[in-house]
Amino acid sequence: MGKIATTLGRMIKQDQATMNRDKLEFARVLIEMDISKGFPNSIKFEDEKRSLVYLEVSYEWKPEKCATCDGIGHTSNVCKKAKVVEQMKKIWKPKEVTETVKNPPEKETEDDQRFKKVKGFIWLLETKVKASKMGALYLQMFKGWCFSSNLAHHPNGRIIIAWNPNSFEVDIKGGTNQLIHCVLKPKRGHSFALTVVYAADDSKTREILWRDLVTISEGMKIPWIVGGDFNAVLNPEERLEYRGNANELIPFQTYVNKCGLEDVKYNGRFFTWNNKQDGKNRVYAKLNRILATSDWIDTYSTAEVSFLPEGDFDHSPALLTIYPSMQNIKKPFRYFNFWKNLNGFLDVMKQFWQEKVAGSHMYQLVFLLKQLKFGLKSLNRQGRGDVELQEKEAYQHLLNIQQQL
Structure with a gap:
């Protein structure tokens, strides 16, 4: 062969x-x-x-090539250079010089700005881009990048992945109509496995996806991360006004437990999808998430996912930062006003401030302030625990009220 x-x-x-x-x-x-x-x-x-x-020989996809400029992604009948050549054949007459006002440059859209933030790897879901349009998509969005899709498994290309070859080496291991599985080797860092998921709407087809993911996990020997649209929630509170049966959550929960996955630390939008309807008909749910094995989280302990505003979409884009820019900067000490209301604040002040120190007045002041800092940090940890306890009690109270309604 x-x-x-x-x-x-x-x-x-x-x-x-x-x-x-x-x-x-x-x-x-x-x-x-x-x-x-x-x-x-x-x-x-x-x-x-x-x-x-x-x-x-037959081809699943061939890029369009222009016979005029040898460019990829278009044909001669729409080639800009071909139009220029045609215009040059006409008789040229100088125009009168007149003052013109140049139009201001078009502002970048919010989506353009989001894409510029992505330095290495991106995936797109529910693209509905057919094979004949892949060349144009490449020139518009992924110029200079490498990209692939699951077109071989679904005619409308449900998943597209793209990566900057200067940031990652990608080895695609396989795919189905609901996932693409690959291994990423960053230019700096350790290799890890990535599975991009776009789950089907119906639960029976999703069962196939869960089984495929469990099979992948059984042979996994390196850190693993799974992300995308799972079209399912893990807990009832992840869907606003959840009216479904609790048994519907079990298949997804079982898969997550069998694969040893957990949510990567995230911020931003909690509900990552809404149906864009008005008033009481609007439904919110956390369908998009990024899960990882414990060894992936240990390897990339500073990784964090930001779920951004959805804009015109019905899903919130997710931005995964593996190396946050502030990870090695030491945080300065800060005094919080609420400390003075905590039990034991005055005792801490007296304990550290009354300590006898030999030296100049300035030396004594600086030394006592440094010692006091450790006492206030200890008091802060105690106060933060009290706040978290109050938060849990308030949340449980909310659940009880919702249950009564």
Whole structure:
């Protein structure tokens, strides 16, 4: 197979059915080709009996190439350079010099600004981009990046992933119509596995996804992270005005427990999806999340997910920062006014302030302030525990009221 494929280019891999010889009607291989040499519809080679054999070649996707400028992603009839050449053939007449007012440059959209923040890896869900439009999408959004999709498993391309080759090396291990599984090797850092998920709407099809993820977890030997739209909630409070059966939560909860996954620390929007309806008809739910194994969280202990405002979408974009820029900066000491209302505040002040210190007046002041800082930090931890206890009691009170309603 490799010898036949090399007549077209460099063979990268074969699909499982071809390797197992399950389908003898055709062979399906992934080949890196030189676009300048075109895409032949057939190839010829000599078999083991030195007979000349002709084979028909078909392509799942071919990028559009312009015959005028040799650019990729468009044809000659829409090529800007072709229009310029056509205009140059006309008789040129100098125009009168007049004052013109230049239009101000178009402002970047919020989505453009969000994309610029992404330095290494991005995934898009529910794209509905067909194979014929992939070239245009690449030029618009991923120019200079590498990208892939699960078009081979779903005609509308439910998942697209893209990465900056200067930031990551990506080895795609497989995919289905609900996931893409790969291994990422950052230029700086440790390799880890990533599974991008876009779960189906119906629970029966999602059961297939849960089983696939459990199978992946059983052979996992490196840190693993799973992210995307799971189309399910883990707990009743993750869906506003939840009216479903508690048993509907069990399959997702079981999968998460079997795979040993937990939520990566996050901030921003709690509900990551809403149905965009008005008034009482609006529904909120936490359908998008990023989960990881404990060894991934230990490896990237400062990682954090920010769920951003949804804008025109019905889902909130998630921005995962693996190396926060402030991680190594020491936080300065701050005095909080509420400390003076805590029990034991005056006792701490007296204990540290009445300590006898030898030296100049300035030395004594600086030394006592440093010692007092440790006492106030200890008092802060006690006060923070009291606040957290009050928060839990208030939340339990809220649940009791909701239950009575």
